[in-house]
Structures are given as structure tokens and as C-alpha cells.
Amino acid sequence: MSGSASKLARRLGDHAEAVCREYLSNGHRSGNYWMVGDVRNTRGRSMHVRLKAVGDKAAGKWVDESSGEYGDLLDVIEQSCGLVDFREVADEARRFLSMPPPPPPPQPFGTQRQPAAARGSPEAARRLFAMTQPIAGTLAERYLAGRGILLSAHERALRFHPGCYYRDLVTGETQTHPALIAAVTNLNGQITGLQRTYLSPGLDPSGKIGKAQLADPRRSLGHLLGNGVWLGLEHGAPVPVMAAGEGFETMASLKVVMPALPVAAATSANHLAGLILPPGCCRLYIAADADAAGRHGIERLSQRAAEAGILALVLRPQLGDFNDDLRHLGQTHLTASLSGQLVPEDARRFLPPG
Structure with a gap:
């Protein structure tokens, strides 16, 4: 881990419980640990995050006993927010910690740094799609089945994300919810955007999986015009x-x-x-x-x-x-x-x- 990443991880560890409440909102505190299903903020108890340092064991470290995964709070931000590039993870961590952004490093003459994917861009859509999984056996498949939609497993446009990032546009509150992800593509098959349908993790009164109880449970991002x-x-x-x-x-x-x-x-x-x-x-x-x-x-x-x-x-x-x-x-x-x-x-x- 680089010096910059180690510093951010330590700073996040100093506020481990606040980080967990923000990015692992489906969990709860139990003693000196935050218990949650996994690093993508699904419900459960198999993952535990240490909230305060114990001897040489640092705060903010976590282990998922079910999958064997482990890491620090930077990994929590990366996975729960659906981020890929470390610069995006670091920017989100600094935003949470109210830290100023670092000065840009000097660039050799004639070179240009590759920018992070802009929020809502086609590149951001492609990165999020790359973090999804097939819908077979997931809440997304059950949601569609509840609406009478049974499609071939060969439909590659449809995927599932167990903990997709959602920000309330009024309050700014950040949450994660399971989501059906539909790829918006051009005629060449290139992903230009996504449509996210946020789902409720539990059954509705009719015994089916419904949309999450959000102001706008369906959101799109990327370049949509002309594509579908x-x-x-x-x-x-x-x-x-x-x-x-x-x-x-x-x-x-x-x-x-x-x-x-x-x-x-x-x-x-x-x-x-x-x-x-x-x-x-x-x-x-x-x-x-x-x-x-x-x-x-x-x-x-x-x-x-x-x-x-x-x-x-x-x-x-x-x-x-x-x-x-x-x-x-x-x-x-x-x-x-x-x-x-x-x-x-x-x-x-x-x-x-x-």
C-alpha cells in the first residue's frame, strides 16, 4: 500500500464507526465490531470491522468469514460505492474526511495524465457494469419473475449488483441497495450507459420482490440518446x-x-x-x-x-x-x-x- 493510501486508511480508521455507518449502513455495532453481510453492504453478519485499535491490531481492519476476504476501510469505500480507480476511492475518502484534495503531481513535458471517469459518464457506466454479476439466482431474477418476465439466460444486457451506490439528491445521504442493472448500448454493442432499478431486499405484501422505497428507484447514467x-x-x-x-x-x-x-x-x-x-x-x-x-x-x-x-x-x-x-x-x-x-x-x- 502506498504512503498516501496508508495515511488515508489510518485516518479512516480513526473514524471507523462513522465510516461503517456511512458505507455499511445495512450492518450494526456489536461490541468493538461492526457486523454486516459483506464489503458490498449486503445484510448479514459474516463480515466484521474492528472499530477501535486493540494492541497492534489497527482499527478499520475487516474480515469476511464467509468469503475469506479481508482489507481496510478504503476497500469498504471502493466496493460499497462501486468504484474502480484508486483516485476515485481516495477522492471519496477525502470527501468523507473533509480533507482538501492533494496537489496534482508534476507531469513530464508532453505527457497527459489519464483522468478518472467523470461521474455519470459512459466510462463510469462501463466500470460499474464490470462489477456486476449474472442475474441467475439473484434478487433481480426474482424481481423480473414477479413481473412475469422470464428471459433467456443469453440476454447479456441484464446484470445484478448486490449493493449499488445511491445518493439522495435532496439530502445528499448515501445508501446502497441491490439493483437490477440494464446496459444501454449502441448498435455496435458498446456500453454507453446504464439503467439501475433499485430493489427491496425483502418481499412486498404480495410476496414478491419490489422496487426499493426511494424517491426515484430507477435511475440512468451515461449517454442514452440514440442508444437503448x-x-x-x-x-x-x-x-x-x-x-x-x-x-x-x-x-x-x-x-x-x-x-x-x-x-x-x-x-x-x-x-x-x-x-x-x-x-x-x-x-x-x-x-x-x-x-x-x-x-x-x-x-x-x-x-x-x-x-x-x-x-x-x-x-x-x-x-x-x-x-x-x-x-x-x-x-x-x-x-x-x-x-x-x-x-x-x-x-x-x-x-x-x-
């Missing part, structure tokens, strides 16, 4: 028929019924209007929601499609959106409803035989 959460897209291959809409769950619901159809969720009405369509597209189905906010996006995307010689057709749900249809009316009913809205050739190709 793509499901079933073979990057670089022609896409003669596809569907697009605002919400991820709306489009995932269509994907459940029509697994062979490539779909894109643009994350908002404004972003839907600017979605970049893949080469070779001949027919575009636009999924409508039963509200006024999405009409502009549908109209603008339809206009852009027509200018490109693409036939645009609007699919309309019977309830609020297609996830409502899937959950409350059932897959068979949704299939029948779509059958009358698709071009007959596409109905035969993409819908299950009736």
Missing part, C-alpha cells in the same frame, strides 16, 4: 423487423411473448424519439404506453422511420402498458391481442401458434 437497452440484437447483423419503446419492462414483456423479435428500450419518451435504428430495418413496431407523455416520442420516431423508408406501426396495450397486460391478463391474452396488430407475416413468424 437492446434484447435479442445481433450486433452488426441486419434487423429487418424490430420493436422499440420507452420502458425496459414494457419491451421485456413483448420479448417474453415474441422471443425471436429484437427489441429496444430507449428509457424515456425523449430518448425514444432519437433512437438510432439498425441497418436493414424495414418494419418498426413502436410500443405505446397509455399516457400522454409518450406520444411525442412515438410521433417523432415514426416520422424519422418514414423518412428512412421504414414502415412504423404502433402497438397498443389494453391496460397501462404491456407489462400490465402480461401480469394481469396473461401471456395467452397478450399474444391474442398482438396477433391482430402485427403484419400477418410477422404474427406467423414471431408469435407462438394459437
Whole structure:
């Protein structure tokens, strides 16, 4: 560990309990230790952080008895906040300690230091995505299943983060929550952003996993305009028929019924209007929601499609959106409803035989 890192770790150790309360908020104090599930701030007791020095054993050191991991409070900040670059970890530690930033080191003439990823940038999105895990067996899979969404394990856009960083924009309070992570990509498959759906770690009154009780449990970051959460897209291959809409769950619901159809969720009405369509597209189905906010996006995307010689057709749900249809009316009913809205050739190709 460098001298700078050792100094920061010692300073954090002097305030070990305050650090734990900030970054390991799902734990609790027990004697001279802070008990929590793991370094990513999940609930449990397998990880313990020493709060005060005992002999030559420094405060702030921790061990996870379940995984065998160990470290100091800099590692806690790194993992709980989803950071990758040490400069970002050090900056967050200095912010917590109210320390001024260090002066920049002198650079050799003609060289330029690689900057840390800017908050909310595509690079920050890619780093966060790299810290996630497949959704199989996680709260994210159970959340989707509770909404009737059962997708192929080959959908690489969907991941799970057990303790994703969340900051209240009003109070500035920092928390971590489990989150479904959906990658926003361009047509080449490069991640340009993310959409995070923060999840409750426990069951709701209906016995399902719901969204976390937050003011805004769904947040996006990165460059979203023109890009989308793509499901079933073979990057670089022609896409003669596809569907697009605002919400991820709306489009995932269509994907459940029509697994062979490539779909894109643009994350908002404004972003839907600017979605970049893949080469070779001949027919575009636009999924409508039963509200006024999405009409502009549908109209603008339809206009852009027509200018490109693409036939645009609007699919309309019977309830609020297609996830409502899937959950409350059932897959068979949704299939029948779509059958009358698709071009007959596409109905035969993409819908299950009736």
C-alpha cells in the first residue's frame, strides 16, 4: 500500500464507526465490531470491522468469514460505492474526511495524465457494469419473475449488483441497495450507459420482490440518446423487423411473448424519439404506453422511420402498458391481442401458434 493510501486508511480508521455507518449502513455495532453481510453492504453478519485499535491490531481492519476476504476501510469505500480507480476511492475518502484534495503531481513535458471517469459518464457506466454479476439466482431474477418476465439466460444486457451506490439528491445521504442493472448500448454493442432499478431486499405484501422505497428507484447514467437497452440484437447483423419503446419492462414483456423479435428500450419518451435504428430495418413496431407523455416520442420516431423508408406501426396495450397486460391478463391474452396488430407475416413468424 502506498504512503498516501496508508495515511488515508489510518485516518479512516480513526473514524471507523462513522465510516461503517456511512458505507455499511445495512450492518450494526456489536461490541468493538461492526457486523454486516459483506464489503458490498449486503445484510448479514459474516463480515466484521474492528472499530477501535486493540494492541497492534489497527482499527478499520475487516474480515469476511464467509468469503475469506479481508482489507481496510478504503476497500469498504471502493466496493460499497462501486468504484474502480484508486483516485476515485481516495477522492471519496477525502470527501468523507473533509480533507482538501492533494496537489496534482508534476507531469513530464508532453505527457497527459489519464483522468478518472467523470461521474455519470459512459466510462463510469462501463466500470460499474464490470462489477456486476449474472442475474441467475439473484434478487433481480426474482424481481423480473414477479413481473412475469422470464428471459433467456443469453440476454447479456441484464446484470445484478448486490449493493449499488445511491445518493439522495435532496439530502445528499448515501445508501446502497441491490439493483437490477440494464446496459444501454449502441448498435455496435458498446456500453454507453446504464439503467439501475433499485430493489427491496425483502418481499412486498404480495410476496414478491419490489422496487426499493426511494424517491426515484430507477435511475440512468451515461449517454442514452440514440442508444437503448437492446434484447435479442445481433450486433452488426441486419434487423429487418424490430420493436422499440420507452420502458425496459414494457419491451421485456413483448420479448417474453415474441422471443425471436429484437427489441429496444430507449428509457424515456425523449430518448425514444432519437433512437438510432439498425441497418436493414424495414418494419418498426413502436410500443405505446397509455399516457400522454409518450406520444411525442412515438410521433417523432415514426416520422424519422418514414423518412428512412421504414414502415412504423404502433402497438397498443389494453391496460397501462404491456407489462400490465402480461401480469394481469396473461401471456395467452397478450399474444391474442398482438396477433391482430402485427403484419400477418410477422404474427406467423414471431408469435407462438394459437
